[in-house]
Amino acid sequence: MHGSDLPGGGAAGPGSGDGRSGSAAPELRFEVEELTRVEGEGSLRLRMRGDEVVEARLNIFEAPRYFEQLVRGRTPDEVIDIVARICGICPVAYQMSAVHAFEDLFGVQVDPEVRRLRRLFYCGEWLESHALHVYLLHAPDFLGYDSAVAMARDLRPLVERGLRLRRAGDAIIAAIGGRPIHPVSVRVGGFSRAPRRTELAALRPLLEQALDDAVATVRLAATFETPAMERVARLVSMRHPDEYPYNEGHIVSSDGLDIELPAWRDAFSEYQVEGSNALYARASDGSAYLLGPSARIALAATQLHPLARRELEATGLADEIAANIFRSVVARGVELVHAAAEALELVEAYRPPDAALVPWTARPGTAAWATEAPRGLLFHRYELDERGRIAEAQIVPPTSQNQAAIEADLRVFAPSVLRLSHVEAQRRLEQLVRSYDPCISCATHFLDLTVEEA
Amino acid sequence: MSEGPRKPAAADVSWFGADLPSAQRERLAALAREVEFPAGTVISNEGDAVAELGVVRHGRVALRLHVPGKGMLTVLTVEPGDIFNWSGMVAPYRSTSTLVTVEPVTAVLFDAMALREAVAEDAVLGSFVYPRLLRAVARRLGATRLQLLDVFASQAGEPW
């Protein structure tokens, strides 16, 4: 049904409208006023008549913060501090997309050790973000609890494992950036300070433990019972010839797309929908697409760390991950293994860079880049004026790109829960949404200055 | 209130009449009478016209104000040697509080109007009486300021 169907446009779907058209079948409504265990404020509305989905809508009512306005007139380094505040879960991703965009425009070549530090930095964020989602938000769905707190009463060691993993991620980010949330050391040209060797070496015990915990996570996630599900959206992620995608590579898709990172706008665009404070994104052909762990595994598994690939193969779920969003929890587990394993190697090989920060000069023009946030491709685009200040900005987070796919999947999945009790059906629908790890604070309050042109 | 006979010596009872020249002391004594009040006597009510200025010899006189909802509050007690109804010497000659004896009181009273006339005629007497009045009122003013600070209220808290 995708392609012809406007994502999120259940209301605009053919013959559906407000649902008053024809049919006598009683209307079934599922309303989740405020989605819980997702980052941010959003609601879910599903209206069905018989097996027909009249409306499937993920509304985002997180209050707007106007970040594109906030960064206007600012210097690149100020932007790095500001955009981190878009999200408390993945601030590193925002800093990374921004810093790479600027360095690309300014022609900055950072020290190779700095590049490795940035990968380590990203490993920390994946560990911290995936651990939070898998253990505190998502696992309760599969194990039959309504929260990790309730789960901890029966399965304390499990929750402790999740918290240990998060601690490991936090520790990496803090060692490099000063603190786990909104780190302070990322600057155009590198880092304001590079950690001492001993400071990173101190992370080893934590990371060795994290690796064990991550492996255990995959094996646990593989046992989770999941509803059957047919993928409707295409998969999109970054891919790099030599490494699992964090900061560099190309944008590729399950149907053969392969473009440079700055060229995101050639293949995708954003638009706004009433009742939502977020902007949706869709491919130029109007189709929905899916970002994130499942997409990365499907498109870049060959670059996974051997340990992670081994665990992935052991599950035998590689194909299902690509097809069934409920398996994203396994994908996150595999990426936890990758992040922990690569982090260990980076820490052991680390030696402080000769130049933590290389000098640069701003120049006017367009700075655009994408990196792989825990939830998927995060695209930044800035127009700089002749003073090197931001004239215009466009920030496209993964969740607003996934929103269309979420709604498309809702439409596919909804009929399968009709036979269940209303409560159970609603729980399943929420679980589906949760499987995308939507980060609504990210998704909201973004602007596309090209809308007028479009 | 039981009237005692007029005693010229009455004026000597306190600092108020002390070390006056004999002529003025005679004149003051002529205006004075010693009175005994049983406990609980209301000497004057707030707002009353004040007929007599008093000096406490023995006992205690409470100066009270009525606070609606809280009843009568004592803001000061007049102890032996101190004066009451000084407002009898200052226009509009009305009592600024209600005066109640809280125990048997012996006091020397001076006819306020007569005393005012006397000090008006006799500059020497005036030069003795007014500074003494002012001293008594100033002492009360100082005390009132200290009470205003309510120094014991915020006491002995601790910053930890």
Add this chain to the structure above:
Amino acid sequence: MPGTAEATVSFLARADLDELIQALRAGGRRLIGPTVSDGAIVYDEIQQAAELPHGWGDEQGPGHYRLTRRDDERTFGFVVGPTSWKRFTFPPTVPLWRARRDGTEVSFESAEPEPAPLAFLGVRGCELAALGVQDRVLRDGPFADADFRARRANALIVAVECTTSASTCFCTSMGTGPEVRAGYDLRLTELDEGFLLDAASDAGTAILQRLPVRAATDAEQARASTAVAAVREELGDPVMTDGLRDRLLANLDSPGWASVAERCLTCANCTLVCPTCFCTSVGQASDLDGLDSTAERHWDSCFTPGFARVAGGGDFRARPQDRYRQWLTHKFATWVDQFGTFGCVGCGRCIAWCPVGIDVRQELAAIAPPPESAARSTGVREARFVVRATAPAREPLVQAQASPAPAPVAPAGTGLDFLPAVVRSCFPETADTLTLVLGDVDPVILAARPGQFVMVERPAFPAVPISISRLSEVHLDLTIRAAGFATAELTGLGPGEGVGLRGPLGRGWPIEAAVGRDVVIVAGGIGLAPLRPLVDRVLSERERFGAVRLYVGARTPRDRLFGLDISEWGTRDDVEFAETVDRAGAEWLGRVGVVTHLFDTAEWDGSQAVAFVCGPERMMQAAAATLLARGLAPERVYVTMERHMECGVGLCGHCQLGGFFVCKDGPVFSLAELGDAFGREGL
């Protein structure tokens, strides 16, 4: 090397410097010395000579510090950086004690300092002086800081004479440099080709003997002396220290304080880079149940908002100008009164590291200008950080007493460790005040004298200073008003529950000064609590005193403390007792009015009397004025001052009042001692 003719001076070739480094590190001793880090000379651990800042110099000015490249390879060609040695002798954070609660039982465990042996390389004259100043404050007083003492004893000092200077230096004025005269184990003076070296201790000699040195030639020594003398010449004498103390204290009301406060950020940097500043606060960390807590001492500063805050948020130094005045007058005036030396050694750190470049030398000149006539002496001056001034003569209260042992001289450890005691009973006094009767009290604490106080601690709560409100052979009473969380915890205790006590602390009432004299006791509000033991003592030894007059004031009849005692005092014919309240309902037949009215028109003659006053400071001011008017001598009117207390033994700096620490020198003072510090704003 001036002043060391008799000492044999050796020469160490530059190439052999690492021999010295390794000799110092022998036996597992950690060597701390200058390194280049983050654009400054920072004292840090050193493994080899190569890590020293060879060829580096510095350029300093108000709010300004930059490393510079020298055109030679001098190892000590810079002056002092942002670090001072106190970081190693008096670290930013030090564990103090651990407190635990198990049921009703409480237990306390003081931290045992076990510092690793250290060697300090490159200690300058001013820095050596600073260590000496902190010795006096933290080690040589009646109460010693155990951690500091241990660290000092474990530190081997290699001093270096300055052959270069910065524009911020004024050691010559403070008499602390550029020469190094005493207090070191080894001393270096740098020449282009190497170092002159001599030892002043066995430890130093032992190391010296292990080095490939030869005797220094006269020529070499002459060149060294000339180089150091040149620095002295260059610096001159920028601060006129003669009479500085008196000039500063005479200018407490100078408009200069307000104008410097306009620039001062009250950021505390000056106090934190200062090598002698020693103010600290105690922090408590506890588990979620409050059963197990540890107390840590951490650096604080007289510039922080809470530093002088007391009772119910009252702040004795609320204005920035008060805080700057406190700091500057302490460094250059009241420090002399307290410790017989200036608190400043002229290292200039507070100038270079003040973010807005406030220069103490200029502020001193502006606020306490030297008299025009004053002749500026020049040339070598006696090292002045060793005793030069002495505390102003004041009646040695404690020695005036026949018995018992005068505080603060007390059994070792007294007042430094918490000792458990048990609540025996509780007597509500007013709505929010109650008296705890404590048993199982350590004899040392029971030996307290009237007017002394104790620090009271419950695990997980900050220790609170509480006056002793009654003493007996077996019991100790504490009367506490629930005004905060810590006091609420204490007033919430029931019989059988334990508390920790540290004390007895403070000077107490100088009862002996009243023997054979009339005694006047004036109490206001909860101020009666510390006076009750005094009354008990006076009445129990009634015949030793003349007339005894006891005046008590309270807020309202409901706020009166110690009802039983009051009715007893009122009935005694050998005591003139009077009480009053500030306001009352019609049912109250007693006196209403301020406490001073109880005695301002009384007949008695005060010329021979001794007065003891306790209450809110403003009430004590009124009482003092009245007492003086009644003929009492200021030397014989004693008041108790309230200030923020944390350590109770004069080591944390919070309770400073002019030249006193209220906890240790007070809280009892005579009006004569306090002088115009009594009731002055911002002290």
Add this chain to the structure above:
Amino acid sequence: MGRPTTAARLRVGVARFTSCGGCQLTLAGLHEALLAVADRVDIVEFAEVLSPRSSGPYDLLLVEGSVSTPDQARRISELRRQARLLVTIGACATTGGIQALRNWSDGDAWRAAVYPQPQFIHALRTSTPISEHVTVDALLRGCPIDPGQLAELVTALLVGRRAQLLDATVCMECKARGTVCLISSQGAPCLGPVTKSGCGAICPAFGRACYGCFGPAHPANVEALKAQFADQGRSDEEIGRLFAGFTANAPAFRANARPPLAVLDQPPVGPEPAARISHGFPGVPPLTASGDDDARQ
């Protein structure tokens, strides 16, 4: 009154307003300690972690985020009625956050600039701290808050004592840490001397100037620091942007902040915060040092 806790377990809630979620996630940043806390209190409302919801009452309500929509303005008053102790956490809740920079502009113009169809967006002209809408009992500073300070606040509440939050400038922590001052040694535009302590002086330790995310210290002699920056040759425009950060809307910074797109010299001032920060339970002394009272600035 000492111990605010009752015999029953404390009911704790976490509410979110306009923010990035980082401060409430700092609870997860307590790691294992989070479970220890959960053992002792009932976390009854925490939408981002718990599915069960509760509209109160709460013994302790942690509020993250600023008020920036009409709904939020209504909601915070309701939550205040349900909360015995309301503690705001983070720069958004205590000052309005980075999004408060819109207060210098004409908010409607911003909305129009950001969204192609502004009529879909329901937002207030300004982003304001919780304390401008309801009484706040205590606050934690920072963007984001410091996990240690959060742990101390929770511990203090459980034990029934005053939370010990250092009330000083960032310089205090910088010096304790042994960091070389960036102002004197590099002439960096560091806001540390006028910024409240609590972060541990992270930025200078990582080689960059403090950007004031913990908000103004008190007192904060901003004028004097600005004068120093000007002496270092910095333009008014640059100095104005230094203060236009994550706590720009805090009283002591507001008058000095100049966001790039500002059309107003100063944002409209809300209700005087003086009466809005109680620092404790009614009739109980401050839960945090009264030095934390922004109203003093």
